[in-house]
Amino acid sequence: xxxxxxxxxxxxxxxxxxxxxxxxxxxxxxxxxxxxxxxxxxxxxxxxxxxxxxxxxxxxxxxxxxxxxxxxxxxxxxxxxxxxxxxxxxxxxxxxxxxxxxxxxxxxxxxxxxxxxxxxxxxxxxxxxxxxxxxxxxxxxxxxxxxxxxxxxxxxxxxxxxxxxxxxxxxxxxxxxxxxxxxxxxxxxxxxxxxxxxxxxxxxxxxxxxxxxxxxxxxxxxxxxxxxx
Numbered sequence: 001x002x003x004x005x006x007x008x009x010x011x012x013x014x015x016x017x018x019x020x021x022x023x024x025x026x027x028x029x030x031x032x033x034x035x036x037x038x039x040x041x042x043x044x045x046x047x048x049x050x051x052x053x054x055x056x057x058x059x060x061x062x063x064x065x066x067x068x069x070x071x072x073x074x075x076x077x078x079x080x081x082x083x084x085x086x087x088x089x090x091x092x093x094x095x096x097x098x099x100x101x102x103x104x105x106x107x108x109x110x111x112x113x114x115x116x117x118x119x120x121x122x123x124x125x126x127x128x129x130x131x132x133x134x135x136x137x138x139x140x141x142x143x144x145x146x147x148x149x150x151x152x153x154x155x156x157x158x159x160x161x162x163x164x165x166x167x168x169x170x171x172x173x174x175x176x177x178x179x180x181x182x183x184x185x186x187x188x189x190x191x192x193x194x195x196x197x198x199x200x201x202x203x204x205x206x207x208x209x210x211x212x213x214x215x216x217x218x219x220x221x222x223x224x225x226x227x228x229x
Contacts, residue, residue, distance in 0.1 A: 011212035040090035099173030
């Protein structure tokens with residue numbers, strides 16, 4: 001199990017570095033006022049209108065960087081700092097979440113695939129770790145443990161695939177947001193470079209999570225391969 005803890009430690013440190021950098025960037029750019037003075041709510045509503053989306057509500061949600069788009073009830077949930085803020089950071093985050101609404105409205109293929117996987121991934125995320133643990137324990141007693149471990153790997157593999165499918169969804173939402181902010185002139189020059197920097201760091205949190213999931217999956221696969229050899 002030492003290999004697992006090495007992987008866990010390395011990616012935990014990477015995750016902390018990226019997470020802390022993102023928070024630092026967001027706090028920094030939250031102090032940079034948007035030249036137009038629009039709040040995150042107003043930015044979101046404008047981007048929705050510009051894309052012909054009229055059935056999505058922009059609402060406030062508690063928490064820090066808890067912003068998300070809910071495709072089930074078609075709500076754009078913005079944290080208070082973003083919803084009421086008129087900073088570059090607020091505009092960038094609001095536009096990014098609108099990017100997901102645009103993806104939904106246009107049936108963006110990666111988002112459609114991601115949404116279809118949600119039920120399976122929820123099941124896999126709930127049970128994979130327990131099944132993997134059971135397989136590791138049973139390995140020392142019978143060959144049945146090997147098959148239990150393989151089942152756990154399959155379930156965990158679903159979450160890994162899901163995390164990689166999430167990457168193009170997040171990067172595309174950021175690209176849509178940045179292009180719209182630039183084309184409308186809501187951000188320009190230094191403002192735009194700040195918005196881009198904030199969204200790129202946000203995307204890196206998903207990248208680290210995906211790589212951590214892949215490294216863990218490969219570790220479990222190596223246990224199975226080693227057992228068979």
